[in-house]
Amino acid sequence: MRVAVCQLNARDDRKANLAAAEALVERAASAGADLVLLPEYVDYLGPAAGMPAPETVDGEVGRFFAGVARRLGVWLIAGSFHEAGPDPAHTWNTSLVFDRAGALAATYRKIHLYDVEIPGRVSYLESATVAPGDEPVVVDVEGLPVGLSICYDLRFPELYRRLVTEGGAQLLVVPAAFMMHTGRDHWEVLLRARAIENQCFVAAAGQTGDHDPGRTCYGRSMVVDPWGTVLGQVPDGPGVTVVDLDLDRLRSIRAELPSLANRRL
Numbered sequence: 001m002r003v004a005v006c007q008l009n010a011r012d013d014r015k016a017n018l019a020a021a022e023a024l025v026e027r028a029a030s031a032g033a034d035l036v037l038l039p040e041y042v043d044y045l046g047p048a049a050g051m052p053a054p055e056t057v058d059g060e061v062g063r064f065f066a067g068v069a070r071r072l073g074v075w076l077i078a079g080s081f082h083e084a085g086p087d088p089a090h091t092w093n094t095s096l097v098f099d100r101a102g103a104l105a106a107t108y109r110k111i112h113l114y115d116v117e118i119p120g121r122v123s124y125l126e127s128a129t130v131a132p133g134d135e136p137v138v139v140d141v142e143g144l145p146v147g148l149s150i151c152y153d154l155r156f157p158e159l160y161r162r163l164v165t166e167g168g169a170q171l172l173v174v175p176a177a178f179m180m181h182t183g184r185d186h187w188e189v190l191l192r193a194r195a196i197e198n199q200c201f202v203a204a205a206g207q208t209g210d211h212d213p214g215r216t217c218y219g220r221s222m223v224v225d226p227w228g229t230v231l232g233q234v235p236d237g238p239g240v241t242v243v244d245l246d247l248d249r250l251r252s253i254r255a256e257l258p259s260l261a262n263r264r265l
């Protein structure tokens, strides 16, 4: 299974964001990727006032990515987008997975919302405008069980443990828009920890650079193997990294260092 993670700088122009995302998926497909991952809020990352009306799963954004997956013949985890939520004041932060034919294979709504106040650094109240999901999701990608998550979820190891122990996940994906302040100290450490403790591959696609208004994202999208080794990383700025997942390596790590099997709680 060849996996690509795409790093993007989405801003306040949805049409331009979708075109940029499509160009990255094209690059990944021409490098032979089977499965392509985009970042969180691939559709829009700008001022709330200018945000296009949120859509249902089968709206313009969903249909756009279904068409990209079908045209390029890849599995596509379309980062996340602003889905019309349970009431007019709240959206869902939703990840859609399309198969090679462009059929919707899974939908995951971000469970943990980023409500953080770090004076002078980060002030974010995601729950003011986003409703939480409540269902962990594992999707079968041609025999590979893939556990879904979004950004802040990365800080909650119990979600990933469930994806692995109940859902059998072997690849964990993290579309994200991690901010610079937390990303530079926590992003890689958390991704490698989730990979090591769950003996899984982890693929994480981040937003990069400045977004309106005054939000700077860390980027450093990467793929990590079940030993915690970084197999590929996108440098600063938009780009793609493509990595082959060696599932025999996952099996031998799980057999030789059976920490998943040795759990007592």
Ligand SMILES: O=C(O)CCC(=O)C(=O)O
Pocket: 113, 114, 150, 151, 152, 153, 155, 177, 178, 179, 182, 183, 186
């Ligand atoms: O956990 C973090 O530091 C960043 C999370 C975040 O930016 C998000 O969930 O949107």
